[in-house]
Amino acid sequence: MHCLTHRLLCAAHKNNELELQMATGKRVIVVGAGPTGLITALGLARQGAQVTIIDREQEILRWPRAMVYLSSTLKVLDELGLLEAAQKIAAWGYEYHLHFAMTGNVGRLDFRDVEDLTPYAYNLHFGQDLLAEIVLEEFLKLPGTELLWDVVFDTVLENDEQVLVSVLTAEGPRTLEADWLIGADGARSSVRKELNIEFEGFTWNEIFMATNVVYDFDKHGYAPSTMLANGANWAVIAKIDNNHQWRIAYAEAGELTEEERIARIPERIKQFLPDPKQSYELLMANSYRVHQRSASRYRQGRVFLAGDAAHATNPIGGLGFTSGIQDANMLIKCLGGVINGDYDEDALDWYAYERRRCFLEIANPTAIEFKRRTQETNPVKRKEDEDNFVALMNDREMRRQAMTSIFNLSGRDYRVDWKEVYLHADEAGTSPTLGAHGGVVLSNERS
Ligand SMILES: Cc1cc2nc3c(=O)[nH]c(=O)nc-3n(C[C@H](O)[C@H](O)[C@H](O)COP(=O)(O)OP(=O)(O)OC[C@H]3O[C@@H](n4cnc5c(N)ncnc54)[C@H](O)[C@@H]3O)c2cc1C
Incomplete structure (x- = not known):
């Protein structure tokens, strides 16, 4: 071999070895290019991790899913330097309305009320x-x-x-090596199933419908985030963009066939329009089952679960998507800290513990309560819900607490003595950082 060529090859080999050494402990595979997987991947790559994302789809999924970015999510986007780009494409929302169909009254909250408490006193919609x-x-x-x-x-x-991940590609099976694996592959997570981790909880009977329509709800004074509390005819109506595109979400009985659900879309949508004579355009519709479930553990050795793979909730209130972003945020900090030698692996147990706690103690019960309230059929309870909401609107401190309580979903920062400081207190129910019931305060709650 020519001497120079030999020297160059040796140098290349040494560089590869060096790169490999540098990469040791930093190679991460993320399964799932949904919001949780993507945010986690970006945050870890920013800290020097070598991140590969895999997704079973051919490209970004375009069908209707989450589109409201609550304050706690905006904070994460800001920390990742993505907020400005998001602000440019989004519709902005400052108000939340709850229509009480039984009386015709509308409960209103304006996020600008908490502008002095947080720079994220608004929602983005896209x-x-x-x-x-x-x-x-x-x-x-x-x-x-x-x-x-x-x-x-x-x-x-x-x-x-390390982990050895077998994947199926168009060219055949392949094995990928990494140091860490993140299962952000949605509620039907194959990663979770592969690890035999239980998805504890239950599935609701009804089927949720997510429809995207073009209709001028603004003209009728609808807030960008609106809920109709109306028994079986409940709906969530939320803005998607500034071109009159809105989401109307509602439920159909589980006994109906998919054809029947699709056939009923026009008649159901008309029920929710403030002026049914004003025409609308249906852009997309999707039906899906909703659950209240959590994985029994969010970490197994070198594998983590995050987002819907770790937990699933009904979407009323947007707490599933919002929780997934917070999982990503904590995984970025905890796994990023371990990768960079700032934390011991104990930080990974904290991720698993704290994210599961946030779901079970905050997101899950709050989302169940949001669902009850919008679907309540008992007139006494509907009246009580309305009275509670009016009381909240009239109490400045309560109102401000309700509007900032979404930040509870972010969880507590890692500290090395978390077992002594948090775990024992949580188990004894005396943790100073949990509210009266540990949860996001619902807009109509007075407790
Ligand atoms: C129809 C519908 C409407 C919704 N509406 C709302 C709403 O209005 N508000 C709200 O807050 N939430 C809503 N949600 C829920 C919200 O979309 C989810 O909480 C959110 O997408 C979770 O993000 P994720 O990244 O954890 O998982 P996902 O977004 O589910 O992403 C998982 C990714 O993993 C990939 N994947 C799965 N299995 C594999 C595999 N074996 N190998 C490789 N890749 C794989 C999938 O292709 C997908 O891209 C809705 C959900 C649905 C289905």
């Missing part, structure tokens, strides 16, 4: 497919990052040092 575009643009600029579409997670083997 589809999660657009969030994916914003995140990916930043993620793919970073060294050592890749996104593999059309690649399906199959199995994982792990030892003390």
Whole structure:
């Protein structure tokens, strides 16, 4: 071999070795290019991790899903430097309305009431497919990052040092090696199933319908986030963009067939329009089952669950999507800290503990209560809900507490003595950082 060529090859080999050494402990595979997986991937890559995202789809999913970004989510986007881009494409929302159909009254909250408490005193509205575009643009600029579409997670083997992830690709099966695996692959998570982790809880009987329509709700004074509390004819009506695109979400009986549900869409949508004579355009519709479920553990060795893979809730109040973003945020901090040598692996147990607690103690009961309130049929309880909401509107402190309580979903920061300081207090029910019932204060709650 020519001497120079030999020297160059040796140098290349040494560089590869060096790169490999540098990469040791920093290679992360994220299964799922949904909002949770993408945000986690970006945050870890920003800290020097070598991140590969795989997703079974061919490209970003465009069908209707979450589109309201609550204050706690805006804070995470801001910390990742994504807020400005999000603000540019979003519709802004400052108000939340709750229509009490029984009396015709409307309960109102204005987030500008808490402008002195948080810089995120508003909501942004845009589809999660657009969030994916914003995140990916930043993620793919970073060294050592890749996104593999059309690649399906199959199995994982792990030892003390790494994970071996088998995937199915169009060219056949492949094995990817990494140090850590994150299952952000949605409520039907194959990662969770592969690890035999229970998805504890229950599935609601009814089927939720997510429809995207073009209709001028603004003209009728609707707030960007509106709920109709009306028994079986409940709905969530939320703005998607500034071009009159809105989401109308409602439920159908589980006994109906998909054809029957689709056939009923026009008659159901008309029920929710303030002026049914004013025409609307149906852009998309999707039906889906909703659950209240949590994985029994969010970490198993070198594998983590995050987002819907870890927990599932009904979407009334938007707490599922919002929780997934908070999982991502904490995983970025805890796993990023371990990768960079700032934390011991104990921080990973904190991630698993605290995120599960936030779901079970905050998101889950709050979302169940949001659902009850919008669907309540008992007139006595409906009257009570309305009275509570009016009382809340008239009490400045209570109102402000309700509007900032979403930040409870972020959880507590890691500290090395969490077992002594938090765990024991949580178990004894005396944790100073939990509210009276640990939860997000519902807009109509007085407790
Ligand atoms: C129709 C519908 C409407 C909704 N509306 C709302 C709403 O109005 N408000 C709200 O807050 N929430 C809503 N949600 C819930 C919200 O969309 C989810 O909470 C959110 O998408 C969770 O994000 P995620 O990243 O955890 O999971 P997902 O968004 O589900 O992403 C999981 C990703 O993993 C990929 N994947 C799955 N299995 C594999 C595999 N084996 N290998 C490789 N890739 C895989 C999938 O292709 C997908 O891209 C809605 C959900 C649905 C289905």
